[in-house]
Amino acid sequence: MIRFGPSGNCEAFYEAGNKQTWQEPAWLKSLNLNAFEYSFGLGQFLSTETATKIAEEAKKNDVEVSVHAPYYINFVNMSDVAYENNFKFLLGSLKNLKELGGRHCVVHIGSQMKFTRVEALSNIKQNFTDFLKEKRQGEYADLILCPEAMGKYTQIGTYDEMFEICSWDDCLIPTLDFGHINCVLQGALKTKEDFKHILQKGIDKLGYEKMKDLHIHFSKIMYGAKGEIKHLTFEDTEFGPDYEPMIDAIIDLKLEPVVISESSGTQAPDAKTMRDYYYSRID
Numbered sequence: 400m401i402r403f404g405p406s407g408n409c410e411a412f413y414e415a416g417n418k419q420t421w422q423e424p425a426w427l428k429s430l431n432l433n434a435f436e437y438s439f440g441l442g443q444f445l446s447t448e449t450a451t452k453i454a455e456e457a458k459k460n461d462v463e464v465s466v467h468a469p470y471y472i473n474f475v476n477m478s479d480v481a482y483e484n485n486f487k488f489l490l491g492s493l494k495n496l497k498e499l500g501g502r503h504c505v506v507h508i509g510s511q512m513k514f515t516r517v518e519a520l521s522n523i524k525q526n527f528t529d530f531l532k533e534k535r536q537g538e539y540a541d542l543i544l545c546p547e548a549m550g551k552y553t554q555i556g557t558y559d560e561m562f563e564i565c566s567w568d569d570c571l572i573p574t575l576d577f578g579h580i581n582c583v584l585q586g587a588l589k590t591k592e593d594f595k596h597i598l599q600k601g602i603d604k605l606g607y608e609k610m611k612d613l614h615i616h617f618s619k620i621m622y623g624a625k626g627e628i629k630h631l632t633f634e635d636t637e638f639g640p641d642y643e644p645m646i647d648a649i650i651d652l653k654l655e656p657v658v659i660s661e662s663s664g665t666q667a668p669d670a671k672t673m674r675d676y677y678y679s680r681i682d
């Protein structure tokens with residue numbers, strides 16, 4: 400089943416009088432939304448008590464919760480400190496994800512540092528494979544890691560790099576952040592065929608079943624020569640991408656992703672705009 404929802408608590412959530420994240424699921428249900436992403440971007444995890452309270456509300460209101468692992472993770476970095484931190488931050492994210500009753504954990508795989516692209520990917524293969532080995536034997540074996548397609552050229556990586564990494568293990572499904580991808584492509588993501596081209600490449604590499612369960616991030620993003628600059632709202636008319644061709648491509652390919660809006664401040668209203676457009680096309 401396709402799902403739509405926001406990343407984090409947006410402005411409208413607070414304007415409606417809500418204060419705590421456990422209030423999100425009921426509020427999202429009132430908007431016909433059914434997904435929510437909780438970000439541990441800066442490394443602050445939830446207490447078991449808070450996560451359990453959010454999980455109860457999420458279950459009651461049929462909202463699927465995903466999490467975003469801390470930004471400090473970098474599988475390219477070969478230092479012992481980075482290696483330990485990667486494990487700590489990713490296992491912490493999976494612990495909370497399990498408590499939240501969710502399935503998808505979004506992760507930024509790493510930045511290129513001083514390495515060539517090929518060397519960087521080889522470092523990732525070494526470090527990330529170690530993590531996957533540990534994950535497979537532990538209590539989080541059933542949870543899905545979703546490496547994210549990034550918006551800056553110094554980051555790993557492109558959607559092709561994410562498809563490659565996701566072919567390494569059954570528990571890996573890509574996060575296609577089409578705002579990021581559009582930055583890296585300098586605004587070339589315009590038509591339904593542009594979106595279908597990328598999604599079909601994923602299906603060819605990873606198979607339909609995996610891609611059907613895809614994680615999507617969507618927002619308009621300002622970009623420059625180095626890629627991503629800042630997230631915008633659907634009000635913006637200068638930068639893309641537009642959501643309509645993305646939704647049309649999803650419908651054509653019969654995918655059932657979790658679609659998370661990462662608009663700047665208007666995540667839930669923009670998620671609802673996408674949701675309403677989707678159902679207007681299939682009814």
Ligand SMILES: [Zn+2]
Pocket residue numbers: 467505507547
């Ligand atoms: Zn991200």
Ligand SMILES: [Zn+2]
Pocket residue numbers: 547576616661
């Ligand atoms: Zn994203």
